[in-house]
Amino acid sequence: MKGKLGWLKKVWWAFLPAILLLFGQSKAQGIEADFSGYVGYSYQHFLHDGLYENQRAGFPSFSFEPELNLSWDEGGQSLNATGFVRINFRDASRTHVDLRELYWQKVKNNWELSVGVKKIYWGVTEAVHLVDIINQTDQLETFDGEQKLGQPMVHYSLYSPIGTIDLFYLPYFRRRAFPGEHGRLRTPFILEKEDIGFESDMEETRPGFALRWSNYVGIFDIGLSHFYGNGREPLFIPGSENEGVFNVFYPVINQTGMDLQATTGPVLWKFESIVRQSANQDMFAMDAGIEYTIGNVGGKGLDIGLIGEYLYDDRGDLALSGLQSDLFTGARLAFNDVQSTEFLFGTIIDMERSTKLISVEGSRRLGESWTFDVEMRLFEDVSDQEFLNFFRRDSFLQFTLERHF
Numbered sequence: 001m002k003g004k005l006g007w008l009k010k011v012w013w014a015f016l017p018a019i020l021l022l023f024g025q026s027k028a029q030g031i032e033a034d035f036s037g038y039v040g041y042s043y044q045h046f047l048h049d050g051l052y053e054n055q056r057a058g059f060p061s062f063s064f065e066p067e068l069n070l071s072w073d074e075g076g077q078s079l080n081a082t083g084f085v086r087i088n089f090r091d092a093s094r095t096h097v098d099l100r101e102l103y104w105q106k107v108k109n110n111w112e113l114s115v116g117v118k119k120i121y122w123g124v125t126e127a128v129h130l131v132d133i134i135n136q137t138d139q140l141e142t143f144d145g146e147q148k149l150g151q152p153m154v155h156y157s158l159y160s161p162i163g164t165i166d167l168f169y170l171p172y173f174r175r176r177a178f179p180g181e182h183g184r185l186r187t188p189f190i191l192e193k194e195d196i197g198f199e200s201d202m203e204e205t206r207p208g209f210a211l212r213w214s215n216y217v218g219i220f221d222i223g224l225s226h227f228y229g230n231g232r233e234p235l236f237i238p239g240s241e242n243e244g245v246f247n248v249f250y251p252v253i254n255q256t257g258m259d260l261q262a263t264t265g266p267v268l269w270k271f272e273s274i275v276r277q278s279a280n281q282d283m284f285a286m287d288a289g290i291e292y293t294i295g296n297v298g299g300k301g302l303d304i305g306l307i308g309e310y311l312y313d314d315r316g317d318l319a320l321s322g323l324q325s326d327l328f329t330g331a332r333l334a335f336n337d338v339q340s341t342e343f344l345f346g347t348i349i350d351m352e353r354s355t356k357l358i359s360v361e362g363s364r365r366l367g368e369s370w371t372f373d374v375e376m377r378l379f380e381d382v383s384d385q386e387f388l389n390f391f392r393r394d395s396f397l398q399f400t401l402e403r404h405f
Contacts (some may be wrong), residue, residue, distance in 0.1 A: 009079040013086045022095060030072055031070050032071050032072070033068070033069070033070050034068070034069045035066070035067070035069075035126075036055040036066075036403045037063055037064070037065050037404070038064075038120065038371075038382055038403060038404045039063070039403050039405075040062065040064075040065075040400055040402035041061075041062055041401050041402075042060070042061050042398060042400040043058065043060050043399050044060075044396055045059075045396060045398070046058075046184050046394055046395065047056060047173040047378075047396065048313075048395060049393065050230070050393060050394070051352070051392070052186075052188055054181050055181075055182060056090050056183075058090065058099065059089070059094070060088075060089050060090070061087060061088040061094065063084070063086050064084070064085045065082065065083065065085075066082070067080075067081065067082045067083045068080075069081075075107070075337065076106065076107050076108060076195075077104070077106050077107070078104070078105045078107075079103075080105065082173055083097070084100050086140065090183075092139065092180055092182075093179055093180030093183055096177065096346065098138065098150060099150045100117075100119060100150045101116070101118050101119055101150055102117045103115060103116025103117060103118045106118055110158065110159040110194075111157060111158050112155075112156070112157040113155070113156050114155040114156075115154050115155075116207045117149055117150040117151065117153075118155060119135055120151070122212065122223060124221070124258060124261040124270045124272060125271070125272045125287040125289060126330065127326075127328035127330075127348060129272070130257065130272045130273065130287055131257035131258070133210070133225070133227045133232060133255055133257065134168065134227075135148035135150070136148065136149045136151065136174040136176055137149070137176055137232065137233075138177075139176050139177060139178055141294055143185055144359075145259075151174065152170065152172045153168055153171075154168070154171075163213050163214055165211070165213055166211065166213075166214075167210075167211050168195070168211065169207065169209060169368050170209065170229060173203075173205075173206065173208065173229070174204075174206055175194070175196065175250075176193060177193045178190075178191040185391050185394050186390070188390065190304040191248070194251065197248075197249040197359070199230075199249055199250065199252050199278075199280070200252050206230055206252070207212070207229065208229020210229075211225065211226055211248055212225040213225075218264045218353065220261070221260070221261045222258075222260050223257075223258065223259045225257045225258075226256045227244075227253070227255045227257075228252075228254050229252065230250045230251075230253075231251050231276075231278065234248050234249065235248070235278070235280060235281060236387070237280065246266060249281055251281070254276070254277045254278075254306040255275070256275075257275075257338075258272065259272045260272075266295065267291070268290065268293075269290055270288070270289050270290065270291065271285075271288045272287045272288075273286035274286075283314055283315050284312075284314045284341050285315075286311070286312050287310070287316070289328065290307070290308055291305050291307045292305070293305045298378055302334070302335055302336070303332075303334040304332070305332035305333075307328070307331065308327075308328070310326075311325070311326045311328060311348075312325055324352075325350070325351045325352050326348050326350050326351060327348070327351055328346060328348055330346030331344075331345045331347075332344050333345075338365075339364050339365045339366070341362075341366075342363050343360070343362040344362075345360065346358070346359045346360075350383065350386075352384040353386070355379035355380075355383050356378075356381060357377070357379060357380075358374070358376075358377070358378040360376040361373075361376075362374045368388065368404065369404050370402065371404065372400070372401055372402075373400040373401075373402070374398070375400075376395075376396070376398070377396055378396075378397060379392050379393075
């Protein structure tokens with residue numbers, strides 16, 4: 001755990017003088033504080049024996065996510081902090097600590113400036129978020145890449161009549177962590193994050209840069225982005241001598257992305273695409289689809305969203321997601337009750353092979369402070385020609401109970 005906290009300590013000491021100054025001037029500046037968060041318990045159970053030795057079936061864990069927000073200058077300035085801790089009792093590699101956010105923000109007239117560790121989200125599609133490139137994926141938390149690590153940055157936003165322009169300077173790269181020997185959803189070889197190298201000699205200290213323009217034009221919500229720096233996704237290049245052996249490293253990439261959503265009554269038209277270039281691998285990927293919502297079904301307050309998307313990745317078998325030519329179909333159920341009950345069902349079907357990925361996500365409030373979540377992922381008939389074949393016996397069911405404060 002000591003090694004995992006090294007970079008967090010550096011960030012904490014960098015921000016400590018500012019935090020002390022804020023509290024020291026709290027009366028004069030009129031600082032308003034808000035503290036919230038949750039404590040949770042999860043149990044993840046894998047339905048089949050693992051492919052590799054020493055893999056276990058059940059994984060109980062506790063999580064804690066505190067959040068502190070301080071604002072002053074009549075809301076014009078703020079300090080925002082969010083931490084995260086996961087304690088896993090079966091896979092030590094999944095026990096980890098992260099500083100999701102710790103940044104100062106200044107808002108004035110038509111611009112904003114943020115400095116520190118922050119999370120940024122881009123994207124409109126359901127099955128995969130191709131354009132979402134700023135933050136590193138927290139591979140220890142979710143298989144689908146929804147959870148992200150905090151990213152050190154300087155972020156400037158300018159709001160103008162022609163749209164919003166976001167500029168990013170990213171001074172430090174964060175490596176992706178992977179499950180350990182006893183964990184599931186892993187490759188046959190154990191990946192330690194320190195073992196994955198870089199194309200750049202500067203490694204983590206190579207700065208990254210990004211910009212994005214976004215705007216509303218009639219029924220369209222459009223975003224155009226470009227990123228340059230260490231790629232967030234490690235590159236797996238098959239070895240020339242031994243089958244199943246890969247050279248793994250983080251390449252330096254240029255990635256240009258587009259996300260587009262059009263609203264026509266109850267129908268949302270969604271599209272994301274990226275072009276990524278590097279010295280070792282170029283790629284094009286896209287996700288295009290629709291979501292049609294049937295509102296207040298039977299007068300009971302139930303909203304049903306029907307989703308269909310087509311996914312393409314020209315890397316073929318080298319696509320880590322396995323989404324080289326696939327169809328996603330799903331349904332979103334929102335009961336609009338006092339318990340905020342929601343479910344999302346989805347299936348990804350490989351158009352060229354037998355592979356199927358089935359997912360179920362559900363959440364419900366219990367009283368004023370508790371929530372209960374369920375998640376299921378099923379891998380069916382995974383082709384032995386895909387990277388996902390490493391996980392073919394890792395179907396799982398997970399239950400999570402959280403106490404919010």
